[in-house]
Amino acid sequence: MPFQTVHDVQRGIARLMNAPRDLPPTAPYADPPVALAQASTGHQELFAEYTEILEQALELAEDWWARLIQACLDRGLDADGALEAVYSRRAAGPASRPEVVWTIRTHWLACIELNATLPEAQRIPPEVLLLHWLCDGSHDEGVQVLTGMPHWPIGLAADGSWV
Amino acid sequence: MSYADIMDRYLAELAEARDEVWVWWERLLQDASPTGDLAEAEKAVRARWPLGPVSHPRIVAVFRQYFLETEAYNESKLASAGGADDEGVIQPTGLLLDSLETYDDELSAFMQGYVFTSIGTDPDGNIA
Numbered sequence: 001m002p003f004q005t006v007h008d009v010q011r012g013i014a015r016l017m018n019a020p021r022d023l024p025p026t027a028p029y030a031d032p033p034v035a036l037a038q039a040s041t042g043h044q045e046l047f048a049e050y051t052e053i054l055e056q057a058l059e060l061a062e063d064w065w066a067r068l069i070q071a072c073l074d075r076g077l078d079a080d081g082a083l084e085a086v087y088s089r090r091a092a093g094p095a096s097r098p099e100v101v102w103t104i105r106t107h108w109l110a111c112i113e114l115n116a117t118l119p120e121a122q123r124i125p126p127e128v129l130l131l132h133w134l135c136d137g138s139h140d141e142g143v144q145v146l147t148g149m150p151h152w153p154i155g156l157a158a159d160g161s162w163v
Numbered sequence: 164m165s166y167a168d169i170m171d172r173y174l175a176e177l178a179e180a181r182d183e184v185w186v187w188w189e190r191l192l193q194d195a196s197p198t199g200d201l202a203e204a205e206k207a208v209r210a211r212w213p214l215g216p217v218s219h220p221r222i223v224a225v226f227r228q229y230f231l232e233t234e235a236y237n238e239s240k241l242a243s244a245g246g247a248d249d250e251g252v253i254q255p256t257g258l259l260l261d262s263l264e265t266y267d268d269e270l271s272a273f274m275q276g277y278v279f280t281s282i283g284t285d286p287d288g289n290i291a
Contacts, residue, residue, distance in 0.1 A: 011210070019211040022191055023220065091278035102283025102291055150214050153281030155224025158180075163224050 003062060003141060004069060005093050005148055006083055012147025013135065019151065020127050024160060027115050027123035036133045040122045042114050047133055050107040054100070054142050061097035061145060093148035100145065101153045104130060108154050112162050127152070164236055166253055173229040173259060174266055180221040181273055188216040217276040230255040230282055234290050256280065 021029065036047060065086070072082035090096035095104075108126040115123035134142050155163045191212075196204030212218055233255040240252055253262070263271035285291045 015211055015213070022187075022211060096279065098282060098284035098290070099286075100283075101281060102285050105281070105283055105291075106285075150279050151212065151218040151223075152220070153223065153279065153283070154220055155227050155281070156220035157224050158221070162220075163227070 003065060003094050003144055004083060005144060006087065007093065007148045009144055009147045012149070013131065013143070016131055016147065016149065016152065017127055020125060023156065025125075026112060026162070027125045028120060029125065033128040033132045034124060036136070039124055039129075040114075040118060042118070043111070043124050043129060046107065046110055046114060047129055050103070050129065051134070051139060051142070053107075054103050054139075057097065057099040057103045058094075058141055058145060060099050061094040062141075064097055065094040091150060094145045095149045104146070104149075105153055108152065109162060126154075164239075166233075166236075166258060169229060169233055169236065170258065170262075170266060173225070174270065176225045176228075177222070177270055177274075178267075180219075180225045181216075181270065184216040184219040184221055187219060214276045214278065217273060218279070222277065223281050226259060226277065227281060229259055230280070231290065233258055 020026065036044060039047075068086045068090075069082045072085045073079070077085060087093060094100070107130060111124060111126040111129050131143070131146055134146070157163045188208075191208045192201060192204045195207045209215065216222075233253070237252050237254075241249060260274055260277065263274055283291050
């Protein structure tokens with residue numbers, strides 16, 4: 001059974017792809033973004049690792065999310081009430097699952113680290129690697145879950161470094 | 164080290180970060196309202212930042228730093244108590260979010276919208 005979520009996936013894509021442009025740039029922006037096949041070998045390898053680890057995190061998130069909803073149904077809530085109850089404590093929906101958060105954060109930071117080793121023209125904004133490349137038709141559950149996040153779970157330290 | 168020490172530093176850093184991101188937020192609104200229509204600007208900016216300035220990564224960084232520090236402090240407290248007694252242990256979200264109103268009303272109000280803690284768990288089960 002797919003994830004039960006309430007958000008608009010396309011709005012989520014637009015939000016998470018556009019919000020980073022309001023922040024200090026991580027890499028040059030291209031419109032449309034650089035395609036996976038045109039990216040450096042390092043970025044392609046990082047994306048392959050990311051999707052593998054994300055898949056494992058999504059399996060945990062799927063079971064967890066379904067159990068949370070079922071627990072609400074067992075308490076007598078109807079389907080809408082159960083979803084409302086689980087979202088009231090987990091605003092990012094199944095993306096609130098800590099393993100999902102860790103996967104996203106780890107690969108955002110890995111992309112920043114990889115970019116630092118490459119000429120500027122080869123650098124890729126992390127949101128392109130984490131979400132745009134995921135929108136290839138073969139990672140629909142990942143896109144569904146990630147786009148429930150109200151913002152990227154990443155920090156910016158006072159010295160300008162991503163943490 | 165104590166919860167009071169953690170809160171002293173957290174409140175100072177959070178207030179500084181909040182002041183920074185308010186400037187950033189005001190600039191976003193101005194950029195989005197060339198005609199001066201602030202309602203339209205707010206709508207446009209919130210499409211990208213639905214939770215508002217509290218979701219800026221400066222705030223995420225400060226919250227995460229003190230969440231992890233509180234978690235480490237709790238572990239050391241539990242270890243020194245032999246791991247059997249968690250009385251007096253305050254969970255990070257309880258300290259950093261729920262108790263804020265007893266320290267600073269404005270910061271508490273600002274952090275009301277911080278609903279995605281951005282705390283992960285690594286494959287070894289460690290909070291990260």
